[in-house]
Amino acid sequence: MSRQAAAQHLRTATSAIIEAYRTELRRLGSPLATRDDAWQQCRYQAQNIVAECAQSLETGRPAEVTGVGEYSRLLGAHRVTQQIPVSESVRAAEVLWQAMQEAATGAAALMPAGERHAVQQEISTTFRTVTGRRLYQGIRGYEEATRPTAPTPAPATVPAPASADGPPRPSGTGSQADPDAQALESLTLREREILAAVREGLTNRQISRRFEITEATVKRHLHNAYRKLGINSRVQALNKTFGEKS
Secondary structure: OOHOOOOOHHHHHHHHHHHHHHHHHHHHHHHHHHOOOHHHHHHHOOOHHHHHHHHHHHHHHOOOOOHHHHHHHHHHHHHHHHHOHHHHHHHHHHHHHHHHHHHHHHHHHOOOOOHHHHHHHHHHHHHHHHHHHHHHHHHHHHHEEEEEEEOOOOOOOOOOOOOOOEEOOOOOOOOOOOOHHHHOOOOOOHHHHHHHHOOOOOOHHHHHHHHHHHHHHHHHHHHHHHHHHHOOOHHHHHHHHHHHHH
16 A cells, blocks of 8 residues: 555544544633633644644654744643643643554555564654644743733943042942843854754754755754853753753
8 A cells, every 4th residue: 555545544544533632622621622712723733733643654854834933832821811721732632643543554554564564653743843843933922921010220320530539439339240141141042052963852854854954064053052151061061051951
């Protein structure tokens, strides 16, 4: 049988997958399944994830769906107003994967015996990639929506004039900014995003897929971030950028 037939098996099984998905979420008492507004959004995401897995199986590469990141980010922010914790989305991803197991096994069974394991691994890899991208953007949106509004900065203090007795006196009680804080502030948005992905344990290849850039570009961003932070390894990057939050 062809990869097209295996992909079509996944597509045909979508309704059964979604039904099993909601049933298990309900059993767990997840508000994603018990509230109609949240379920409509959750179902939409799940259907698209299954479709992307099917297309990857058929063509050998994940589908390029426009607007997935922005939708997921907005949805993450909306979860705050719905009062649904972001942990529910993380749990739902695992529930969806379990709901897909029977269909994934059935799709692989349509392939020659020597290719079945590889096909199952391909479905798994695609699932982790496309759900990971959605979860990442959703968590970003959730965190942005819950982040306190920054206070209005105090007016700058004019330094005291120099006197004949010595150098200018310091104005206010502030001191030189923390060098580590300055280094973190110097990071670009993309460098911060990639360091956040490193924190999740993603490899350079997985990061390149998430942001749809080459591995060489990932390495370049990491090199630049390491240089700014005065470090030379992933472990040092995590300690320096996220140590206080862990």
